[in-house]
Each structure stands twice: as C-alpha cells, then as structure tokens.
Amino acid sequence: MIERLIENWLTKASEKSFQIPFCYMLANEGYTILHLTRHCGMELGKDIIAKDPEGRFCAFQLKGAPRGKIKLSQWKKDLAHQAHQMVSTPLIHPSVPPSAPYHKSFLVTNGELEEEVSASIDAENRKWTEMGRPEFVLHTIVKGELVERATKLGLNFIPPDLDDFRLLLELFLEDGTDIINKHQFSRLIESFFEKAVKPGQRPHLIRGSALLTALATSSFTNRENHVAVIEAWMMFVSYLLWYCEKYSIDRRHWKNEFEIANQIIWTSMENLWNEISDEENFLVGNHFQDVFVRNARLTWYVGLLSAWGIYLRLTEGDEQQGREILRFCNKHQDKLDLWGESAIPNFLAYYWLSGIYDATDQPTKMLPKLLRTISSNVSKQDIVFPGVYHGIDESLALRWESDTEIVLKKNDKGASHYIEGITHLFVREGLKQEMTGLWPQISKVYFKSFQCNDSLDFYRWRNRKGTEVTKIPRPTQSWQEIRALSFEDAGSGIPNLLKNHAALVPLFLIVYPHRGNASILRWMQTRIYEHL
Amino acid sequence: MLSDFPLAKKNILQFLLKYLEKKVLEYSGGFVGRIPKSVMHEGSRIRIEYEDGTADESELASVRVTAEIDTPKLLKNKDEIFLLLDEMAREQAAKQANLVLDKISEATERIGNTIPIQGEITPNDFLAMLEKVEIDFKSDGSPIVPVIIADTSILKSIPRVFKIIENDPTLLHRFQEIMTKQKQNWDDRTANRKLVD
Numbered sequence: 001m002i003e004r005l006i007e008n009w010l011t012k013a014s015e016k017s018f019q020i021p022f023c024y025m026l027a028n029e030g031y032t033i034l035h036l037t038r039h040c041g042m043e044l045g046k047d048i049i050a051k052d053p054e055g056r057f058c059a060f061q062l063k064g065a066p067r068g069k070i071k072l073s074q075w076k077k078d079l080a081h082q083a084h085q086m087v088s089t090p091l092i093h094p095s096v097p098p099s100a101p102y103h104k105s106f107l108v109t110n111g112e113l114e115e116e117v118s119a120s121i122d123a124e125n126r127k128w129t130e131m132g133r134p135e136f137v138l139h140t141i142v143k144g145e146l147v148e149r150a151t152k153l154g155l156n157f158i159p160p161d162l163d164d165f166r167l168l169l170e171l172f173l174e175d176g177t178d179i180i181n182k183h184q185f186s187r188l189i190e191s192f193f194e195k196a197v198k199p200g201q202r203p204h205l206i207r208g209s210a211l212l213t214a215l216a217t218s219s220f221t222n223r224e225n226h227v228a229v230i231e232a233w234m235m236f237v238s239y240l241l242w243y244c245e246k247y248s249i250d251r252r253h254w255k256n257e258f259e260i261a262n263q264i265i266w267t268s269m270e271n272l273w274n275e276i277s278d279e280e281n282f283l284v285g286n287h288f289q290d291v292f293v294r295n296a297r298l299t300w301y302v303g304l305l306s307a308w309g310i311y312l313r314l315t316e317g318d319e320q321q322g323r324e325i326l327r328f329c330n331k332h333q334d335k336l337d338l339w340g341e342s343a344i345p346n347f348l349a350y351y352w353l354s355g356i357y358d359a360t361d362q363p364t365k366m367l368p369k370l371l372r373t374i375s376s377n378v379s380k381q382d383i384v385f386p387g388v389y390h391g392i393d394e395s396l397a398l399r400w401e402s403d404t405e406i407v408l409k410k411n412d413k414g415a416s417h418y419i420e421g422i423t424h425l426f427v428r429e430g431l432k433q434e435m436t437g438l439w440p441q442i443s444k445v446y447f448k449s450f451q452c453n454d455s456l457d458f459y460r461w462r463n464r465k466g467t468e469v470t471k472i473p474r475p476t477q478s479w480q481e482i483r484a485l486s487f488e489d490a491g492s493g494i495p496n497l498l499k500n501h502a503a504l505v506p507l508f509l510i511v512y513p514h515r516g517n518a519s520i521l522r523w524m525q526t527r528i529y530e531h532l
Numbered sequence: 533m534l535s536d537f538p539l540a541k542k543n544i545l546q547f548l549l550k551y552l553e554k555k556v557l558e559y560s561g562g563f564v565g566r567i568p569k570s571v572m573h574e575g576s577r578i579r580i581e582y583e584d585g586t587a588d589e590s591e592l593a594s595v596r597v598t599a600e601i602d603t604p605k606l607l608k609n610k611d612e613i614f615l616l617l618d619e620m621a622r623e624q625a626a627k628q629a630n631l632v633l634d635k636i637s638e639a640t641e642r643i644g645n646t647i648p649i650q651g652e653i654t655p656n657d658f659l660a661m662l663e664k665v666e667i668d669f670k671s672d673g674s675p676i677v678p679v680i681i682a683d684t685s686i687l688k689s690i691p692r693v694f695k696i697i698e699n700d701p702t703l704l705h706r707f708q709e710i711m712t713k714q715k716q717n718w719d720d721r722t723a724n725r726k727l728v729d
Binding site: 387389405409410412413414415435436439440443444451462463464465466467468469471472473474475476477478479480482514 | 550568569570571572573574575576577578579580581582583589721724725726727728729
C-alpha cells in the first residue's frame with residue numbers, strides 16, 4: 001500500500017514537491033546536495049546542484065508532468081530552452097571551484113517523455129558529441145526510476161495496517177492551506193523513529209523518516225505554504241537529533257538528512273521573504289474577519305524571519321539579508337500582537353536580531369515593555385492571554401470564544417514560562433533602576449517551566465514523564481544575586497546536539513514555545529553575543 | 533446496521549459531563565471549586581519551589597468513580613441518568629476533598645502548623661488557628677476571610693465560639709490584635725516586593 005501511495009504522490013506532484021524526495025534519493029545514493037532552487041527564475045535551469053559519489057558536479061532540472069507525459073509542444077515551448085541553459089552554462093556556486101570539470105546535466109520528470117521528446121533530446125545529444133562537447137549531453141530520469149529509487153529509501157518501516165498509515169494519509173490528504181497540525185505530525189514522526197530496528201538498520205530508518213516528512217507535508221509544499229513547511233521540517237530536525245543523540249549515531253549517517261532539511265527550512269524562509277517583504281496588508285481570505293487576526297500573522301512572520309536573520313548571521317556571517325529583515329521588522333513593530341505566551345519566542349527572535357544589528361538602546365527597550373505586558377496580561381482575569389501550550393490559532397480563537405468555561409480553562413493566569421528568562425536578559429543590561437520599578441509587578445507572577453526526566457525528551461513535542469515546576473519568586477530580591485544568576489549560561493537541560501546547532505534555537509523556540517525557560521534564554525543570548 | 537448520530541451524542545456527552553462537574557462542585561461545598569486550577573499538558577510530577585528555597589514535589593493522583601448503567605431502567609425513565617450522575621458526583625466530591633485535605637494535612641504537619649484540639653473547639657483554639665494562617669486583605673483593607681473546612685460537629689460549634697469571643701473583652705482584644713498583626717504582615721508582604729542591593 002505504501003508503494004502505491006509513493007507512486008501516487010510522486011506522479012501527481014509538481015516539481016516543487018518532488019524536489020525534496022528527489023534530494024533524499026540522491027543523498028541515499030551518495031550524492032552531496034549543494035543547492036536547492038528557490039524557483040524564482042534565477043537558477044538558469046538548475047533546480048538542484050549536487051556532487052556525485054565520484055566527486056563530479058551535477059545539475060538537475062525537475063519537471064512535473066501532472067498529465068503523465070511531457071509532450072513535444074511543451075518541450076519546444078519552454079523546456080528545451082531551459083535544458084539548453086542547464087547544459088551550456090557553467091555552475092556558479094561557492095562550493096563549485098572554477099577549475100572543476102564541467103558538470104553533468106539531468107532532466108528529471110515524474111512522468112514519461114513523449115517519444116518525439118526523447119528523439120529530440122537524443123538528436124541534440126548526438127549533435128553535442130559530434131561537436132566534441134560530450135559534457136553537454138543531457139541525461140534523463142523518468143517516472144519508473146523515481147518510484148524505484150523512492151521505495152528503496154526506507155518507508156517500508158511503516159506497516160500498512162497501523163495507525164501511522166492513517167496519520168500519514170490524513171496529513172497527505174490535507175488541503176495544504178492551513179497551519180500544520182503539529183500534534184498529529186509529531187505523533188507520526190515520533191512513532192516512526194520509535195520502530196524497533198537493529199542498529200545496522202538505523203541509517204536506513206533515518207532516510208525513511210526524511211522521505212516520510214516529505215510525503216506527509218507534500219500538500220503544504222504544493223500550496224507553497226512556507227510557514228507550514230518550515231514548522232514541519234523544524235520538527236523533523238528536532239526528532240532527527242533526538243534519535244541520533246539517543247543512539248549516538250555517527251554524524252555521517254544523518255548528515256545528508258540534516259543538511260537537506262536545513263536547506264528546505266531556509267529556502268522556504270527565503271521564499272516567504274520573497275512573498276511578503278513588500279506586502280503591506282498581510283490579509284488572507286475574507287477581510288471582514290481577517291483584520292482581527294492579521295497582526296498576529298504579521299507577528300509570526302516577524303519572528304520567523306528574525307530567526308532566519310539570526311541563522312544567517314551565526315552560520316554564514318551574512319549581514320545584508322539580516323539588515324533587510326530588521327528593516328522589515330522595524331517597519332511593522334507597532335502592529336505586533338502578543339496573542340499569548342506562545343507568541344513570546346517571536347518577540348525574542350526580533351529582540352535578538354535587533355541586538356545583532358542595532359547598536360543603540362532600542363533593542364534593550366523591548367525587554368521592559370515585554371515584561372510589563374506579560375505581567376499585566378497574566379494577572380488580569382479579563383484579558384485573554386493563553387498559556388504557552390496553546391498555539392497561535394487556538395489562542396486567537398479563544399479571544400472570540402463565547403463559552404466562558406472554555407476561556408477559563410485555557411486562559412492560564414498567574415504564571416509565565418518566559419518572564420523569568422526575559423527578566424534575566426534585562427538584568428544583564430545592568431539597568432538596576434528600571435528593574436527596581438519592574439520587580440514588584442514581576443514578583444507577583446509565578447515562574448513556570450517543564451523539566452524533562454531525560455534531557456533528550458527536550459526534542460519531543462510532548463512528554464508523559466517530567467516535572468512541571470512552579471517557582472514562586474522572592475518578594476524581596478537581591479540585585480547582586482539576580483545579576484549573578486542572569487549571567488549563568490551553561491544551558492542546563494538543552495541536549496548536546498541542539499547546543500551544537502545554536503543557530504537553529506530561535507526557530508526551535510518559535511515552533512516549540514513550551515520548551516522556553518530561563519536557562520535556554522540565557523544560553524542563547526550568550527551564543528548570539530559571542531558571535532558579534 | 534442501525535443509524536448513529538455522532539454530533540448529537542457528542543453534545544449530549546458534553547452536557548452530561550458539565551452537569552457532573554457542576555454537581556461535584558456543589559457537593560464539595562464550593563471548597564474544591566475555589567482552588568485555582570490549571571491544565572497540565574506534559575509530565576506526571578509537579579514541583580513548587582517556594583521563595584524561602586524550600587520545595588514540594590508530588591506525583592499526580594487520579595480520582596476515579598465508576599457507576600453501572602441499568603439499561604432497562606434507563607429506557608423506562610431517562611432521568612435516571614441524573615440520579616446516577618448525582619451519586620457519582622457525591623462520591624467524586626468526597627474523594628477530591630479527601631485528596632486535597634490529605635495534602636494539606638501532610639504539608640501542615642511537616643512544617644508544624646497544627647494545633648492539637650482535645651474534644652470541642654475552644655475560643656483559644658480558634659484564635660491560635662487564626663494566628664497560624666496567612667490572611668490576605670482586599671484593597672479597601674478588609675480581610676479575605678479564610679475558608680473553614682471541618683467536621684460537622686466542629687462547624688456547629690463555631691457560631692458559639694464567635695459569640696464567646698464577642699462577649700469576652702480579653703478574647704476580643706486578642707482577636708483584634710491578631711487581625712492587626714495579620715494586616716501588618718500583609719502590608720509588609722506587599723511593601724516587600726522590591727529589589728534591594
């Protein structure tokens with residue numbers, strides 16, 4: 001049954017959505033993926049750039065064939081020109097040295113090629129060979145090969161009669177325009193990783209998990225629902241790290257899956273940027289209702305893009321894109337909506353990005369504002385301010401809930417997962433006088449956190465085991481003591497592999513807001529500042 | 533196959549559960565209802581770390597009541613379901629209250645916040661109790677009177693104790709002193725919310 005699903009998926013997909021599984025197929029065969037396209041017409045016909053196991057660079061152009069075949073008219077109209085560009089223009093990429101041998105070119109389709117198209121490609125290839133340019137030959141990969149390669153990837157770990165398959169189908173059949181159901185997706189991916197396999201089969205299971213994620217999120221990819229794609233792949237990365245750290249799996253067995261997932265996340269972020277950077281209204285669907293939620297949507301984008309800016313700065317040292325993102329965030333800062341505790345990581349990402357590029361005291365000023373708003377919102381009974389376990393949609397829905405009992409149940413009062421950490425970040429700034437004014441209000445709020453039984457549980461969406469900790473702050477607090485604590489940055493409770501990828505943490509917190517606590521905030525702040 | 537009505541049945545179940553919840557609150561004398569509640573989304577343990585550095589940790593405990601449905605009886609009179617829910621609510625309220633009281637007893641005994649009472653409660657016992665608890669005050673200065681949970685025989689004797697205190701100048705003076713001290717403590721607690729060197 002899973003083979004039929006894969007075949008259906010691959011053959012019905014557009015090139016955007018079979019790009020991801022195709023990358024994993026290449027990785028499985030020993031290729032190193034260097035570049036994924038943004039599908040914005042700048043790639044000169046090259047959707048994927050990779051290095052084959054022999055070290056030769058390869059360019060792949062992907063073409064969806066939703067009607068089953070690429071016809072001669074379609075080939076002549078636009079594909080032949082793109083193929084010509086791919087074969088005849090050299091690869092330009094930082095990982096491809098100018099002295100490298102000329103690249104190999106591939107046309108990949110999830111359909112068949114009409115006989116006349118195959119004949120046209122053959123004729124062109126013969127012409128190049130006769131001209132003494134055999135490197136310009138165009139190779140083809142068609143439907144049958146794709147399906148065969150995909151089934152080798154390890155999805156056979158899903159027995160067709162189990163709940164997993166139902167979960168997979170439900171996600172697969174999603175309309176793709178909604179936000180992703182993280183609870184459902186985590187159940188699918190966690191259950192897959194929990195399959196009992198022999199140690200030797202673990203790398204195979206890892207490859208299968210990546211393909212499973214691509215399959216489960218294909219409806220979102222098809223719709224270019226970038227935020228859903230980003231969230232799903234961030235969750236995949238989290239579970240991948242969980243699995244690899246749990247079994248101490250050598251990095252060479254998961255490097256490809258990790259790096260491709262990262263490429264998907266950050267390419268989707270770039271696509272999101274291209275879509276919204278010049279947007280003014282941020283309205284979706286019926287404006288009559290949407291005006292009430294669009295500021296929350298904008299806040300989410302500000303958080304996600306800030307996380308991207310931080311990632312670029314910490315990994316590639318990129319400054320230009322980060323500055324542009326900050327300009328975008330600053331332009332919209334007066335519209336930001338703190339919809340509940342789960343919104344706070346978005347504000348923190350914006351604060352951290354500002355701290356990187358803005359040398360004035362503007363970034364610091366965000367913190368007392370945030371502290372005042374959180375302490376006021378969690379204290380007042382009449383303000384709907386749901387806790388950290390309620391996502392954006394659920395939190396916004398609660399504002400309009402007419403059943404007061406439901407509001408009372410979800411509108412957690414008196415405690416915050418983030419106020420302690422934000423207090424520490426602000427104390428680090430040394431502004432004692434302002435902190436003195438804030439403390440009476442902050443000290444009325446209980447500091448909440450979740451302590452995992454095993455630090456690896458931090459990666460999981462939900463844990464049955466663990467301790468919910470409520471800390472009652474001291475009414476009278478020593479400045480010296482809190483200042484010393486604010487500089488503690490060992491990051492206790494954060495698992496090792498996540499610590500090794502600090503640049504991912506701001507995005508991780510946006511996707512997993514309930515993992516936020518004072519320790520991770522202090523640790524992250526230090527990691528950012530040590531890069532400056 | 534007989535036809536089913538999932539939407540209607542979902543609403544019926546919600547209605548019955550709400551009824552049960554309301555009755556549990558009613559039978560627990562409002563006492564359980566006054567305790568702040570929050571949903572726990574993860575984990576199986578709770579730890580509270582107090583401002584003095586001490587901490588309490590506990591496992592989650594489940595309170596469960598069961599009932600059997602007599603279908604023929606229910607078919608004759610569907611209101612039987614409410615009698616059954618009433619019965620369950622009484623049992624649930626008692627179990628919940630016992631669980632909470634056991635926790636309170638455990639904590640008070642551990643920190644020595646208990647008063648041994650021999651026989652009937654006396655005005656001195658009552659005043660000693662009032663001295664031990666922490667009383668909060670409203671913004672107008674009036675006290676938020678603590679809830680008294682006690683055995684029926686003790687509860688019955690409370691009005692008599694109040695009357696004795698009211699009519700005895702010495703006891704009344706002590707009562708006033710305790711309340712003044714409690715107000716001072718409250719003011720201190722409020723004023724103490726500050727950052728010091």
